[in-house]
Amino acid sequence: VGADLGNLAEVREFVMEMSSLSGLGDTAAKEMRLAVDEAMANIVLHGYRGSPGEIEVDAQSEPQRLVIRLRDDAPAYNPLDRAAPALDLPLEERPIGGMGVQLVRQSVDTVEHRVTDTGGNELTLVKRRA
Amino acid sequence: MGTAMTIKVSQMEGRVPVTVLHVNGDIDASSHQALDDKAAELVDAGATHLLLDLSDVGYMSSAGFRSMHRIHTLLGDGGKEGSSALKLLNPSDEVKRLMKAMGFDTYLQSFTDLRAAIDAF
Numbered sequence: 161v162g163a164d165l166g167n168l169a170e171v172r173e174f175v176m177e178m179s180s181l182s183g184l185g186d187t188a189a190k191e192m193r194l195a196v197d198e199a200m201a202n203i204v205l206h207g208y209r210g211s212p213g214e215i216e217v218d219a220q221s222e223p224q225r226l227v228i229r230l231r232d233d234a235p236a237y238n239p240l241d242r243a244a245p246a247l248d249l250p251l252e253e254r255p256i257g258g259m260g261v262q263l264v265r266q267s268v269d270t271v272e273h274r275v276t277d278t279g280g281n282e283l284t285l286v287k288r289r290a
Numbered sequence: 291m292g293t294a295m296t297i298k299v300s301q302m303e304g305r306v307p308v309t310v311l312h313v314n315g316d317i318d319a320s321s322h323q324a325l326d327d328k329a330a331e332l333v334d335a336g337a338t339h340l341l342l343d344l345s346d347v348g349y350m351s352s353a354g355f356r357s358m359h360r361i362h363t364l365l366g367d368g369g370k371e372g373s374s375a376l377k378l379l380n381p382s383d384e385v386k387r388l389m390k391a392m393g394f395d396t397y398l399q400s401f402t403d404l405r406a407a408i409d410a411f
Contacts, residue, residue: 169316172318190384193349194351194388197319201351205319248393251398254359256360259355259356263351263388266391
């Protein structure tokens with residue numbers, strides 16, 4: 161899909177379909193949907209930074225788990241390097257934002273980033289069947 | 291496909307006047323700006339207490355939490371007994387779970403009944 165926030169809804173729909181096909185329960189499917197949506201928004205905003213580009217969304221249903229990979233050609237950028245937000249502070253004292261990556265981490269079983277052979281990024285999100 | 295987000299505004303009277311924002315659709319990175327803008331516009335026009343009606347929101351990402359955080363910061367603690375002047379109506383189970391995970395549930399109250407929500411301001 162094009163690296164455009166307007167395509168988030170379509171990708172969320174795709175994740176829900178794949179989750180259903182691979183037998184994830186409703187809660188797990190919604191967690192995977194959130195993780196992919198947050199990760200893709202991150203690629204558009206912090207990877208491509210608004211310039212046009214492509215994001216490949218690849219889903220593999222394996223016997224015990226659903227694996228979704230997001231590949232892009234944006235400059236190498238590891239979202240997982242971002243510091244965790246201070247969730248224990250009152251809202252007034254917290255900086256606004258920085259929650260997306262935290263939600264990705266919390267919503268899937270594993271998430272890994274690697275720089276591809278062509279210098280782009282690949283983010284692998286894994287959700288195990290309960 | 292997710293539905294495009296729309297916002298309807300209505301006014302309710304409780305202990306204080308409460309402005310209700312009925313959001314319909316998904317709140318994500320592509321749509322949250324409209325919610326930020328609408329809330330800022332209402333606050334500029336004098337609104338001091340906002341109820342965010344999430345009954346018709348099927349999906350909300352961290353962008354929605356960012357919006358709520360921003361609106362809470364704009365309004366402050368003008369609710370009853372020092373509670374936030376932003377409250378929520380009918381968040382989904384998923385949103386409630388995320389509120390807890392993000393530590394928002396301590397600061398923003400959620401209600402399932404409109405009258406109870408208005409009376410809590």
